Amino acid sequence: MFTGIVTGLGSVAKISPLEGGSDMRLTIITPEGFLTGAVTGASIACSGCCLTVVEFAGDTAFVAEVSAETLSKTTLGSWQQNSVINLERALKVGDELGGHIVSGHVDGVAELISILPEHGSTRMRFRAPSHLACYIAQKGSIAVDGVSLTVNEVENEVFGVNIIPHTCAVTTIGTLVAGSLVNIEIDMLARYVARLSVTRDFEAENELKAAL
Numbered sequence: 417m418f419t420g421i422v423t424g425l426g427s428v429a430k431i432s433p434l435e436g437g438s439d440m441r442l443t444i445i446t447p448e449g450f451l452t453g454a455v456t457g458a459s460i461a462c463s464g465c466c467l468t469v470v471e472f473a474g475d476t477a478f479v480a481e482v483s484a485e486t487l488s489k490t491t492l493g494s495w496q497q498n499s500v501i502n503l504e505r506a507l508k509v510g511d512e513l514g515g516h517i518v519s520g521h522v523d524g525v526a527e528l529i530s531i532l533p534e535h536g537s538t539r540m541r542f543r544a545p546s547h548l549a550c551y552i553a554q555k556g557s558i559a560v561d562g563v564s565l566t567v568n569e570v571e572n573e574v575f576g577v578n579i580i581p582h583t584c585a586v587t588t589i590g591t592l593v594a595g596s597l598v599n600i601e602i603d604m605l606a607r608y609v610a611r612l613s614v615t616r617d618f619e620a621e622n623e624l625k626a627a628l
Contacts, residue, residue: 420564466520515564
């Protein structure tokens, strides 16, 4: 589990295909001290996608293996050498929960469609995949490239967020331009509330059929 509070910027040092398939092996460079205490098998959110450390490359780099499924459903498939990414270590019991509960399981890819300055911050509007739009609610939470953000507006498949200067400065959000693609993860609570509604509708339908 993560919180969507990015604690460092990393970069992709090496990308190589795994033998016998379309999975990839990534070597990611991290800031000094970021990996302190990390062990093989640890989870690290990389621009919102939870990756498992399979080995270390010195004190400031780790290696992760990424499946073809992940590459096809996230922006990871477009990463190149020197791509800059957001990093967050997994949440520990007792850590401050500054953002919201984020699983690191990316739901889909959204497109940035507009950027406008607004009262000292920046308003960004994204177009989400149609099948995810119903889970995005005004004043709800969403993770964009691993960054916990509050949704300020929703209109059909488009949602808007306000980005403060600090967030622009310490994450990759500040480098985005219109047309950029980002990983999004919907609010976990929204996912389960929607599932509960479907289950209740299914049970009610079965009860009605039984009564007839």
